[in-house]
Amino acid sequence: MKTNDYVKYLTVEWLNYMDQPKEIRKEQRKSHKGTRQPISFWFGVIPLGIEMLFKRN
Numbered sequence: 594m595k596t597n598d599y600v601k602y603l604t605v606e607w608l609n610y611m612d613q614p615k616e617i618r619k620e621q622r623k624s625h626k627g628t629r630q631p632i633s634f635w636f637g638v639i640p641l642g643i644e645m646l647f648k649r650n
Contacts (some may be wrong), residue, residue: 610618
């Protein structure tokens, strides 16, 4: 994909997002936050171990 095509794609996506009413955008953000993985999933076992250590105390 050329740079110009990528910029066009991003522009179209941004304009579609901005054309939506504000309430719909807020609902989409809330639903996206609920489906995200916990941070320990992304960084591995060490943060999970630290989290378990603090939860235990």
